[in-house]
Amino acid sequence: MSVSLEVLERLVAFETVSARSNLDMIAFIEAFLRDRGFRVQRIADPEEPKAGLFAEIGPSVEGGLLLSAHSDVVPVEGQDWSVSPFKLTRQEGRLYGRGTTDMKGFLAEMLALADAVQGRELKTPLKLLVSYDEEIGCVGISRMKKQLPSLLGRPKLAIVGEPTEMLVAIGHKGKRAYRADIRGEAGHSALAPQFVNALHVAVDFVAELRQMQQKVQQTGIRNDAYDVPYTTFHVGQLSGGTALNLVPDKASLVFEFRHLAEDDPDEIEAELQQAADTVLAKFPPAAQISLRALAGYPGLSVASSEPVVSLVKSSGGGDTTHVAFGTEAGVLSNLGIASVVCGPGSMAEQGHKPDEYVSEEQLVACSLMLGKVANEVLFGL
Numbered sequence: 001m002s003v004s005l006e007v008l009e010r011l012v013a014f015e016t017v018s019a020r021s022n023l024d025m026i027a028f029i030e031a032f033l034r035d036r037g038f039r040v041q042r043i044a045d046p047e048e049p050k051a052g053l054f055a056e057i058g059p060s061v062e063g064g065l066l067l068s069a070h071s072d073v074v075p076v077e078g079q080d081w082s083v084s085p086f087k088l089t090r091q092e093g094r095l096y097g098r099g100t101t102d103m104k105g106f107l108a109e110m111l112a113l114a115d116a117v118q119g120r121e122l123k124t125p126l127k128l129l130v131s132y133d134e135e136i137g138c139v140g141i142s143r144m145k146k147q148l149p150s151l152l153g154r155p156k157l158a159i160v161g162e163p164t165e166m167l168v169a170i171g172h173k174g175k176r177a178y179r180a181d182i183r184g185e186a187g188h189s190a191l192a193p194q195f196v197n198a199l200h201v202a203v204d205f206v207a208e209l210r211q212m213q214q215k216v217q218q219t220g221i222r223n224d225a226y227d228v229p230y231t232t233f234h235v236g237q238l239s240g241g242t243a244l245n246l247v248p249d250k251a252s253l254v255f256e257f258r259h260l261a262e263d264d265p266d267e268i269e270a271e272l273q274q275a276a277d278t279v280l281a282k283f284p285p286a287a288q289i290s291l292r293a294l295a296g297y298p299g300l301s302v303a304s305s306e307p308v309v310s311l312v313k314s315s316g317g318g319d320t321t322h323v324a325f326g327t328e329a330g331v332l333s334n335l336g337i338a339s340v341v342c343g344p345g346s347m348a349e350q351g352h353k354p355d356e357y358v359s360e361e362q363l364v365a366c367s368l369m370l371g372k373v374a375n376e377v378l379f380g381l
Contacts, residue, residue: 003115004363005095007032008108009088012097018072018135021049025071029053029130032111036118038128041151043144045132052144053130054151057114058122058378065377066127066158066337067370068328069107070134070141073099079354094357101345105358106161109344109366113374122378127155131328137177137295141328149335156377157308159370160329161343163351163358164321166365168312169341171225171322173232174299174330176265177256178272180205182240183288186249196286198251199240201279205289208275209233209255221262225322231259231268254294261299261330298330300339308338311376316369317342342369 014025026042033040033055043052052071058064076085076098083089085098095105110128117126129152132140141148162169182205184198213233222229233255240251257272259265276289302309304320313320317340325347329339344362345351375381 001360001364001367004108004112004367007111008095008100008104011104011108012088012099013086015086016072016099017075018133019075022071022132023049023051026051026053026130029111033114033128036114038114043147045140045143050132050140052132052140054128056125056127057117058125061124062154063156063377064125064127065374066129066152066155066332067110067113068129068131068158068160068332069103069110070131070328071107072132072135073102073104074135074352076354081354083355093360095360095363096355096357098356100358101163101356102347102351103162103343105345105363106343106366109363109370110161112367113370116371117374117378120379123380124156124378126374126378127152134328137175138297138326138328138331139295141331142295142297145331152335152337155337157311158329158332158337158339159312159373160327160332160339160341161366162323162325162327162341163343163345163347164323164341165346166316166318166342166344166362166369167321168309168317168319169323170300170302170304170309170320171223171261172300172324172326172330172341173226173258173260174265174297175256175258175326176269176296177254177294179292179294180253180255180276181290181292182251182253183286184249184251185247185286187247189245189247192247195247196283198248201283201287201289202238202240202251202253204279204282205276206235206238206253208279209235212271212275221260223260223262223322227324231257231263233257259299261301265296265298297326297328298334300327300330300333300341302333302338302340306338308340311373312340312342312369315372315376316365323347
C-alpha cells in the first residue's frame with residue numbers, strides 16, 4: 001500500500017477537473033513510468049492543453065494485460081467539503097479527496113503495479129492507458145481512438161478501473177448527446193399567430209422524443225440486469241426567447257439517449273432525424289431543426305462465460321454486475337479487446353459527491369486482484 005498511497009497523494013493534488021489542463025499530471029505519470037523502464041507515448045489533444053498517455057513494458061508480443069483509467073475529475077464548486085478536496089486526507093481507514101473513487105484510486109494501483117513489475121522478466125506486456133475528459137462524455141478517448149489500434153495491439157484482456165466496489169461489471173449502456181438548434185420567425189407577440197415560434201417547434205420535438213421513449217418502453221429491447229431495463233431518452237436543457245412581447249425566432253435544447261448495447265445507436269439517430277422531419281412538416285418553411293452530435297460512447301456487453309470474466313472474478317473480483325454509468329470499456333471492446341470494468345470504491349455512495357473517499361480496504365482488494373491477474377497473464381504463474 002505504501003507506493004499506491006504515495007502516488008494517490010500526488011494524483012489527488014493535481015486539480016484535473018475537466019475544464020482545466022491535465023498536462024502536469026500527465027508529466028508526473030510519464031516520468032514515473034519512464035523511470036521504471038516503460039516505453040511511453042503521450043497523445044496530445046488536437047485543440048486543448050490536454051493529453052492522454054500510453055505506456056508498456058515487457059516483450060513486444062501479442063497478448064498481455066491492459067489497464068485503463070481517466071485522469072479528469074468532476075468539479076467541487078457548490079459542494080460542501082469538510083476536508084480539502086485536492087489534498088489526500090486519511091481518516092479511520094478512508095482516503096478523502098476529489099477523484100479518490102472516480103478514479104484516481106485505481107490509477108494509483110495501476111502505477112503501483114508498474115512499480116512492482118520493474119526489473120522482472122515478463123512473458124507478455126503490461127500496457128497502461130490514461131485518458132482525459134471522460135467525465136464530459138468520453139471525449140478524450142474518442143479523440144485518441146485513431147491512434148489506439150496500433151498502440152494497444154491485442155492484449156489478452158483489459159480492466160477499466162471505474163468504481164464498482166470490486167464487482168466485475170460486464171455491461172453498461174452507451175450514450176449519444178445532441179444539441180438541437182431550432183429556427184423560427186421573429187415578430188411582435190400581438191401578431192404571434194402570423195409567425196413561427198421557435199419554442200413551439202422545440203416543444204413539439206420534445207413531444208416526439210417522449211413518444212420515442214414510450215415506444216421503446218412498451219415494445220423495445222429489454223435487459224432486466226439494469227435498474228431501467230430499456231433505452232432511455234432525456235432532455236436536459238431547453239432555452240429560447242428574449243422578451244415576452246417578442247415571438248422567439250431561436251431556441252435550443254440539449255438531449256441524450258442512453259442505449260442498451262443490443263440497440264443500434266445509428267438506427268436511433270436516424271429515428272431522431274425522422275422525428276425532426278415529422279415536426280417540421282407541421283410548420284411553415286421558416287421552421288428549421290438542426291441536430292448536432294456533442295459526445296457519445298458505445299455500450300458494453302460481455303457474456304458472463306467469457307474467460308476475461310472468470311479470470312478477474314477468480315483473482316479477487318466479486319460477482320458480475322451491470323452499471324448504470326458509462327465507461328471507456330465500450331470503446332476498448334469495440335476495438336476487439338476483451339474488457340470488463342472493475343475498480344475500488346462506489347460510484348453511488350462516493351463518486352461525484354462532497355467528501356469523496358475510497359476505503360483502504362477497497363484499495364487493498366484492488367491491489368490483490370491486479371497482482372493475481374498480473375501473475376497469471378504477465379508471468380504465467
